Amino acid sequence: MSVQQVHATLERLSNLLRVEAREQGAHEGLLPVQLEALHYLFQCNRYSDTVQGVSEYLGQTKGTVSQTLKVLQSRELLEKKPDMKDRRLVHLKITRKGRRLLTNVVPARFLVEALDGKQTGEVDQLADLLRSLLRDAQAARQMKTFGACKTCRFNESAGSGYRCGLTGESLSKPDTERICREHQYPIACEG
């Protein structure tokens, strides 16, 4: 497949994802960007669940993001919680209702149907290839990676658990699966 064909295929797939997000969002009374913000908060860690984190992930101003978050909060899909150590910092926590809503809309139905019946190895291979494509594109544009903590260069083993080399704090196994706004790939894997 030529690069042109790859581009055309990705364009068609992104269009399908957008159409489905619009339909599913309308069904739930939400805009696609509100669903995207909720999905981000569903996946991110405690260093990233802030207005700043959502703003960087969506590439929108804090003012625009605040409007999105207000709607999610009024629908009781997320709640604000002050940080235990720094009371000026506010975390955005997805509620049980928010989680329930999200599991109805993510992953997109057409993806579930298209990948149903494929071998696990094939799906893993596709995920690896897409991840690698995204990583290279982000590196070329010097964008934040928002990768999973377990793939970060600051992630260190500490006894039977893990530790963040950047903050010095302990990380649980579930923490290492979450995405982070401070994430960086190991130097050898960049570019």
Ligand code: SF4
């Ligand atoms: S190890 Fe990396 S990804 Fe994990 S919390 Fe620390 S900075 Fe974030």
